[in-house]
Amino acid sequence: MTPLLSLKNVSKTFGHGDHIVQAVRDVSFDVMPGECLAVVGESGSGKTTLANMILGVFGQSSGELWFDGKPLPTRRTLEHRSAIQLVQQNPLSSLNPKRSVGASVRLGLDVYGIGSPSDRWSLVEAALEEVGLPRDFRKRPPAALSGGQRQRVAIARALACQSRLVVLDEPTSALDVLVQARVLRLLNDLRAAKGLSYVFITHDLSVVRNVADRVAVFKSGQLVECAETGAIFENPREDYTRQLIGAVPVVTREEIELRNTLATEGQT
């Protein structure tokens, strides 16, 4: 199977002269169709820089990106742009407060020329329904929606334009646990139903454990470990991964035990 997205020795540097910051160094990984790859690491580890390169916000300094078996140019075509979509962390600021929810979702359809203009409102309503919102929400301003509902709108917006890869940049860290569980479930269901691939950026490893197929661990711009989710949690190779797992606040006794065993293994 050809990977949907593949990064080959990608690096990104910012600044010039004496003030060079190497945000991403020599990173290679693949995302298969239908797969959810979690990208984890502390703030400043290059997660968001990576997302921006995948989305084409800016180009890489060196290395190559491939999408669906073809090289991905820095100047994206409309087709690429509609196929790779983003859901941001904070739904309060990612939706335009002056546009109705429906208009926000429709904008993508207009830009990418999806459907005929007369059909687009019904596509918008269908997209809203898919994420579990009533059709008549299309006329509401974002201010009339709760945080969880707004995040659903952001997801509908990303899916309405027939995307194949969605970059989720901390999609649930601004939400409460009960809402988070519902949104994660929705994301899982949509992925299964539509065969989407996710690049799931987060620093919450307990979420990763339950939604990702594979995990890529980043530390200061480098990919330190990339493996199946089960392997990462049961048998992490890197001390840094252990530290990340050890820092997760946990609720049940079994989790505390898992953390303790990881910590003692790390010392030996």
Next chain:
Amino acid sequence: MRDVLRIEDLVLKFRGYTGVTEVLHGISLNIRAGERVALVGESGSGKSVTARIVLGQLQELRSAQVQGGLYFEEQDLNRLSRRQWHALRGTHMSMIFQDPTSSLNPVFTIGVQFTEVLRRRDPKLSKEAAAKRAGELLNSVSIHDHARVLNAYPFQLSGGMNQRVAIAMALANHPSLLIADEPGTALDVTVQAQTLHLMHDLVERTGTAVLFISHNLGVVREFADRIYVIYRGRIVEQGPTQAVFENPRHAYTRALMAAVPRITGGGVPEIQDMDGAFFDPLEVHGEDRP
């Protein structure tokens, strides 16, 4: 043991254009000296307004109506003048906020803000003495390059560093009560863990009582001795942390716990929609609830 803080049947209403909205429907809680108590709930449940009422800030708002007993170290807070209440803040009770980069003043250096805090207790404190004392306090939160930090503006420091500075400032005047409103939420997981450990050790050493406000059950389990679960302006469950986590009794507490994804796996938890049982009073407290 004596209570540092006691809240009795606290009711909060907001007057708005559409009439009066009741936000807190009579909550009661108490914190003993040196105890770490957590108030857990979702956004909008009334956690932060409770903290603001204890500090006396909401009472200054014209649209807010506050009723109920507030006792801090055996004095009735409701009888204090604004001036007396003001004198308590920053000395006998202090607060740490969620986002340290916005709770510190961006136009003054850390050193200047530290001096201001220290002079609240001792107005005649000299600049040099303040700097020395600030240095000691920074040591206690594991910041060792004092000169750099004291001369820096908040935006020149990282989020974790700022939060540690905020903790040092909050504890500078040896308050008997510290209110921490989601102190780790704005930080990433590793930094959050370090910061909370530090805060835990520090309050243990100084014997400061803490009201810890959070929506993160994992954090609460590690930090608090006793927890109160708040749902839509009502306390639905309370008890020692261990007991509540091992054996949650209220439907809402159980839902809240079930919703946390586990690092041991098991998939995304299934959540029922708003359950009517969330509003059921807990049988053990049945008699004192409407």
